[in-house]
Amino acid sequence: MSSLVTALEKAGLREYPILEGKIKTVVAALDTFKAFLFECKAVGFSLCADLMGVDYLEYTEFMPERFAVIYNLLNAKNGERILVKVYVPDAIKIPTVTDIWRTAEYHEREVYDLLGIEFSDHPDMRKILTPEDLDGHPLRKDFPLGETPTLFREGRFLDPSAFRAGLSGKDTGLSGWRGGSRIDSSLIPKLPTAIPVSKEK
Amino acid sequence: MSTLKDLFEKDVQELENEGIVFATLEKLVAWGRSNSMWPMTFGLACCAIEMMASTDARNDLARFGSEVFRASPRQSDVLIVAGRLSKKMAPVMRRVYDQMPDPKWVISMGACASSGGMFNNYAIVQNVDSVVPVDIFVPGCPPRPEGLIYAVMQLQKKVRGEAMDDFGTPLPMVEAWTR
Amino acid sequence: MAKVKEKPVMPKLETRAEVIIPQERSELTGGSGLLHTEIMRLNVGPQHPSTHGVLRVVVDMEGEYVKRVEPHIGYLHTGFEKTMENRTYAQNFTFAPRMDYLHGFGYELAYALPVEQLVGAEVPDRAREIRVLLVELNRISSHLVFLGTGLLDLGALTPFFYTFVEREAILDIFEAIGGQRLHQGYFRVGGVAKDTPDGFEGMVKKFLDTFDAKVDEYEKLFKTNPIFLERTQNTGIMSEAVALDLGITGPNLRASGVALDHRKTTPYSGYEQYDFDVPLGTHGDSFDRFVVRVQEMRESAKICRQALSRLKPGAIQDPNRKISLPPREELETSMEAVIHHFKLVTEGYHPPKGEAYVPTESARGELGCYIVSDGGSMPYRIHFRAPSFVNLQALPVIGIGGLFADLITVIASLDPVMGDVDR
Numbered sequence: 034m035s036s037l038v039t040a041l042e043k044a045g046l047r048e049y050p051i052l053e054g055k056i057k058t059v060v061a062a063l064d065t066f067k068a069f070l071f072e073c074k075a076v077g078f079s080l081c082a083d084l085m086g087v088d089y090l091e092y093t094e095f096m097p098e099r100f101a102v103i104y105n106l107l108n109a110k111n112g113e114r115i116l117v118k119v120y121v122p123d124a125i126k127i128p129t130v131t132d133i134w135r136t137a138e139y140h141e142r143e144v145y146d147l148l149g150i151e152f153s154d155h156p157d158m159r160k161i162l163t164p165e166d167l168d169g170h171p172l173r174k175d176f177p178l179g180e181t182p183t184l185f186r187e188g189r190f191l192d193p194s195a196f197r198a199g200l201s202g203k204d205t206g207l208s209g210w211r212g213g214s215r216i217d218s219s220l221i222p223k224l225p226t227a228i229p230v231s232k233e234k
Numbered sequence: 235m236s237t238l239k240d241l242f243e244k245d246v247q248e249l250e251n252e253g254i255v256f257a258t259l260e261k262l263v264a265w266g267r268s269n270s271m272w273p274m275t276f277g278l279a280c281c282a283i284e285m286m287a288s289t290d291a292r293n294d295l296a297r298f299g300s301e302v303f304r305a306s307p308r309q310s311d312v313l314i315v316a317g318r319l320s321k322k323m324a325p326v327m328r329r330v331y332d333q334m335p336d337p338k339w340v341i342s343m344g345a346c347a348s349s350g351g352m353f354n355n356y357a358i359v360q361n362v363d364s365v366v367p368v369d370i371f372v373p374g375c376p377p378r379p380e381g382l383i384y385a386v387m388q389l390q391k392k393v394r395g396e397a398m399d400d401f402g403t404p405l406p407m408v409e410a411w412t413r
Numbered sequence: 414m415a416k417v418k419e420k421p422v423m424p425k426l427e428t429r430a431e432v433i434i435p436q437e438r439s440e441l442t443g444g445s446g447l448l449h450t451e452i453m454r455l456n457v458g459p460q461h462p463s464t465h466g467v468l469r470v471v472v473d474m475e476g477e478y479v480k481r482v483e484p485h486i487g488y489l490h491t492g493f494e495k496t497m498e499n500r501t502y503a504q505n506f507t508f509a510p511r512m513d514y515l516h517g518f519g520y521e522l523a524y525a526l527p528v529e530q531l532v533g534a535e536v537p538d539r540a541r542e543i544r545v546l547l548v549e550l551n552r553i554s555s556h557l558v559f560l561g562t563g564l565l566d567l568g569a570l571t572p573f574f575y576t577f578v579e580r581e582a583i584l585d586i587f588e589a590i591g592g593q594r595l596h597q598g599y600f601r602v603g604g605v606a607k608d609t610p611d612g613f614e615g616m617v618k619k620f621l622d623t624f625d626a627k628v629d630e631y632e633k634l635f636k637t638n639p640i641f642l643e644r645t646q647n648t649g650i651m652s653e654a655v656a657l658d659l660g661i662t663g664p665n666l667r668a669s670g671v672a673l674d675h676r677k678t679t680p681y682s683g684y685e686q687y688d689f690d691v692p693l694g695t696h697g698d699s700f701d702r703f704v705v706r707v708q709e710m711r712e713s714a715k716i717c718r719q720a721l722s723r724l725k726p727g728a729i730q731d732p733n734r735k736i737s738l739p740p741r742e743e744l745e746t747s748m749e750a751v752i753h754h755f756k757l758v759t760e761g762y763h764p765p766k767g768e769a770y771v772p773t774e775s776a777r778g779e780l781g782c783y784i785v786s787d788g789g790s791m792p793y794r795i796h797f798r799a800p801s802f803v804n805l806q807a808l809p810v811i812g813i814g815g816l817f818a819d820l821i822t823v824i825a826s827l828d829p830v831m832g833d834v835d836r
Contacts, residue, residue: 055770080660080662081660136658136806139805162835163487171357171495172495176356179355279831284595291577320487322490375596
């Protein structure tokens with residue numbers, strides 16, 4: 034832990050809360066986190082193991098901003114690890130860290146592709162996983178899972194999301210079965226013809 | 235040694251006793267074709283590993299004439315779609331299928347290729363049949379190599395004109411080749 | 414490691430493409446006397462026999478020499494993370510092994526550990542040892558596929574048939590334990606699904622007794638082969654600094670001489686009780702990456718033997734009924750067991766709010782699962798640190814400068830699994 038404290042002192046960021054858990058987590062502010070990451074590399078966190086984003090839109094607790102980007106740093110010599118968490122508001126570009134660790138290039142492209150968080154000064158800010166013509170960012174919470182309903186005869190179908198709704202406590206019903214014999218056929222909703230995409234931007 | 239004239243004078247039963255086989259040209263071609271079904275290496279995911287395992291020393295797909303996996307679609311007869319087909323990959327697969335020379339067949343290997351399997355989401359094509367016409371569906375996640383070998387044997391039956399439609403009536407041979 | 418070949422002297426890239434044309438044919442060149450060749454752009458994949466699945470690489474070549482490599486990935490993007498956020502914690506055990514289909518147990522373990530941390534489950538000793546045994550057996554089978562297909566890419570067809578014989582023996586063990594050859598879904602939060610079948614230890618012992626001799630045989634097959642040495646030595650050299658900068662982990666990093674193995678540095682699942690070495694390379698070339706993996710197979714076999722000797726009868730699941738299913742016979746006598754069974758099957762457990770990450774060592778590198786829980790029965794956010802995805806970044810860096818055939822060697826030696834890359 035001493036090297037981390039050195040890094041915090043060097044970056045002049047002593048006031049950041051360090052959450053004690055299995056892995057140390059440091060919450061950094063958007064404007065100064067890059068300086069802190071730079072200091073982290075200087076004190077031995079030579080490997081940026083991972084970089085991921087979280088969309089807190091539907092989180093059950095109040096979060097400072099909608100998104101969070103988490104940097105997972107590893108000291109390759111002794112296996113020490115810290116997580117640096119940065120809260121990011123919607124539609125804000127955050128500075129890239131590809132100039133500190135080259136490995137961040139793919140990670141940042143992935144975060145951009147799946148969550149729509151843009152990184153400024155990134156050498157190659159393009160989609161990486163999803164097809165070119167896919168509109169939206171799949172891992173955002175307002176992007177639908179895009180399930181195809183299971184079809185049965187006489188227009189009956191099983192809606193997987195309704196089936197699962199009971200499990201998450203969002204709906205009281207456990208079963209999404211909508212049979213023609215139970216309810217009036219005119220009440221059966223029409224099947225979606227295409228997979229709906231999110232209407233952001 | 236009998237001359238050609240003698241051959242014409244004998245009846246069919248006699249000739250068959252002498253080891254001469256009669257068949258239509260169509261059937262002969264189908265027989266040859268069914269025993270050298272060259273698959274295309276279209277390994278996508280987990281099923282590709284089992285597809286590889288089906289050619290190994292234990293399972294040995296070569297017994298059924300299908301061990302020559304061709305990397306070029308122009309040299310292959312059957313496209314084995316082994317694994318989940320993403321929406322990004324679907325146009326590529328259609329293109330590969332279009333490049334294969336006729337007659338051609340498609341085996342959809344595994345639950346993901348046949349029905350989307352457990353991946354009912356935005357990224358996966360829910361049935362390969364919506365991209366290319368499929369002849370044989372192989373269930374399993376992934377199917378065992380024996381399952382794939384059985385599928386190849388079923389396809390051989392179809393090529394030889396021993397296939398039936400949904401109502402149990404035999405399909406004409408050439409109709410099984412073209413679509 | 415003995416090196417037999419010195420680094421070859423390659424012609425300089427700038428001048429090689431210029432060919433001096435005789436004066437009488439100067440109309441070909443517009444009078445300059447020099448013939449300039451153009452950069453050729455070659456598309457490899459996504460359907461190509463030596464790209465290990467659906468990797469697509471766009472290569473700029475000058476003659477036969479590679480100048481620029483650009484991997485295009487995502488042709489197997491399956492939406493695992495989104496789908497797993499819409500399934501309960503127990504259901505997700507079926508998804509985990511299908512990401513990296515060669516090292517499925519490693520993914521099951523990587524998923525089980527953070528969930529156990531969140532719900533606070535205790536794993537009994539026997540379950541831990543079964544897990545370690547299976548993960549290491551799976552690591553051997555994964556490296557066997559690497560060796561077989563890697564040499565297949567280099568044009569050697571025979572090793573594929575040899576290595577798959579051993580792999581089938583391992584898959585038989587898996588089939589006995591989980592009922593399926595590749596994806597078992599055998600691990601549970603707080604243990605494993607059920608106890609090992611009769612004769613399981615004998616099967617593993619029988620396999621391990623003959624395995625070391627087999628590895629020696631395979632090693633002899635390729636290590637003394639002049640064609641293999643010529644193609645792999647001094648190609649695709651990755652220095653320690655470059656590897657760390659690119660975030661490479663696992664055998665690829667250890668081939669560059671960095672002793673980073675999470676089983677040693679941050680032990681999980683009881684790995685600190687096992688005695689094994691971490692094989693290291695010296696040069697960081699394709700040859701070292703092959704050799705490190707083969708030596709790792711021996712170390713994994715060593716761990717398997719220790720795990721087998723430590724395997725004592727005992728519980729295989731956390732007795733906490735809020736996490737693990739009650740035994741079948743209890744359902745007939747206890748109402749409480751029926752209620753627990755119903756709640757667990759329909760809803761599952763609700764881990765408290767929090768975040769967890771446990772790094773593990775998969776056959777390809779650091780594998781960790783980052784789970785954000787909002788207190789519901791499904792993970793709020795689940796993210797896999799996929800080792801192949803990161804390791805593939807080395808391709809544009811170390812694949813250039815050599816011949817095109819060397820690029821194929823480099824792809825084979827990096828051992829990417831596309832299901833792991835694209836998720």
